[in-house]
Amino acid sequence: MEQKKTPVYVLTGFLGSGKTTLLKEMLTAEKSAGRTPAVVLNELGEANVEKSYFNEETLIEKLNGCICCTIQTDLTDDLLDFFTYSKKKPDVMFIEGTGVADPLQVMDGLTDPRLQAFIDIKSVIGVVDAARYIEYQSMFSSSKEVREVLRSHLLHSSLLILNKVDECDVRTLEKVKKKIDKAKPSSVPVIEASFGDVLHEELMMSRFEHNSENSQKQRQEIQHSHSHSHFQALHIEPETQLQKENLKNWLESLPEQVVRVKGIVHMKGEGKRAILQYSPGSLSLEPLSHRDEDGGQRLIIIGYNINSADINESFSKMM
Numbered sequence: 001m002e003q004k005k006t007p008v009y010v011l012t013g014f015l016g017s018g019k020t021t022l023l024k025e026m027l028t029a030e031k032s033a034g035r036t037p038a039v040v041l042n043e044l045g046e047a048n049v050e051k052s053y054f055n056e057e058t059l060i061e062k063l064n065g066c067i068c069c070t071i072q073t074d075l076t077d078d079l080l081d082f083f084t085y086s087k088k089k090p091d092v093m094f095i096e097g098t099g100v101a102d103p104l105q106v107m108d109g110l111t112d113p114r115l116q117a118f119i120d121i122k123s124v125i126g127v128v129d130a131a132r133y134i135e136y137q138s139m140f141s142s143s144k145e146v147r148e149v150l151r152s153h154l155l156h157s158s159l160l161i162l163n164k165v166d167e168c169d170v171r172t173l174e175k176v177k178k179k180i181d182k183a184k185p186s187s188v189p190v191i192e193a194s195f196g197d198v199l200h201e202e203l204m205m206s207r208f209e210h211n212s213e214n215s216q217k218q219r220q221e222i223q224h225s226h227s228h229s230h231f232q233a234l235h236i237e238p239e240t241q242l243q244k245e246n247l248k249n250w251l252e253s254l255p256e257q258v259v260r261v262k263g264i265v266h267m268k269g270e271g272k273r274a275i276l277q278y279s280p281g282s283l284s285l286e287p288l289s290h291r292d293e294d295g296g297q298r299l300i301i302i303g304y305n306i307n308s309a310d311i312n313e314s315f316s317k318m319m
């Protein structure tokens with residue numbers, strides 16, 4: 001008898017666009033409908049600071065690399081292992097790539113013929129940060145690397161979530177929508193959202209096969225221009241507790257090549273450690289729940305062409 005295939009949803013989108021936020025919403029909805037989800041998380045660093053968000057579901061972690069190329073075959077192999085040996089198959093699987101993953105390359109890993117008996121790819125959901133889209137697209141305030149990654153997310157998603165609209169004024173939002181309409185394939189719908197508040201049924205629709213504009217030509221072009229190797233993740237492990245104001249000033253002083261910082265930190269005067277999320281202009285600290293075994297602090301600083309020595313030095317001065 002042919003076994004039931006697991007529906008798979010890929011979440012893609014630039015660093016800090018809101019993929020994990022959307023994923024958490026989707027998991028809540030799936031679990032309250034009585035289904036068991038599995039999550040594949042990929043992180044550019046050696047440690048996944050967001051693990052504590054996922055307490056109950058099966059978690060397959062892919063650390064220290066980027067799903068899209070360096071460990072593309074690992075993704076296929078890990079999923080094959082998972083589906084071959086795990087006792088209880090999940091009802092649905094979500095795969096979140098790093099913010100610099102090229103969805104096409106993730107799809108290459110997922111469309112490996114050996115996996116086809118196990119999975120049914122339903123949708124590639126691309127999350128776009130509406131508030132930073134213009135800045136990231138600008139020749140003046142962004143880099144070629146960032147623009148290319150953003151472009152590939154727009155070209156190769158089967159659904160686009162225009163997130164963070166709460167941070168946009170009406171004029172900016174209209175401008176962003178026009179730009180995105182021009183850049184994406186015409187068949188791909190766009191849904192506006194804040195904190196991933198999208199109707200669950202819309203997210204779960206089977207859309208993958210509809211994105212027929214994923215042509216071979218685009219694929220070759222993207223592979224040719226694929227440039228995220230310029231992105232790096234720098235790790236800092238603070239040994240003592242941090243002063244909030246100092247940390248904030250330090251983050252704000254980071255060079256513009258730094259596009260994202262996340263971590264687990266312990267603020268002076270706080271009983272609990274917190275998950276730090278930083279995109280330029282926006283810092284949040286959320287108390288850490290369970291499932292973080294080692295008790296330490298760590299920061300992952302993600303950017304392109306960053307000078308690690310300078311960043312390490314400025315961090316030491318701040319401490």
Ligand SMILES: Nc1nc2c(ncn2[C@@H]2O[C@H](COP(=O)(O)OP(=O)(O)OP(=O)(O)O)[C@@H](O)[C@H]2O)c(=O)[nH]1
Pocket residue numbers: 013014015016017018019020021022098099163164165166167193194195196260277278279284
């Ligand atoms: N104002 C606002 N903030 C948001 C929204 N969605 C997410 N955020 C915040 O933006 C930050 C980044 O969100 P994540 O969901 O971690 O983004 P991500 O795409 O998973 O980020 P990476 O892991 O770096 O790729 C967090 O502090 C979120 O709380 C939104 O719609 N509006």
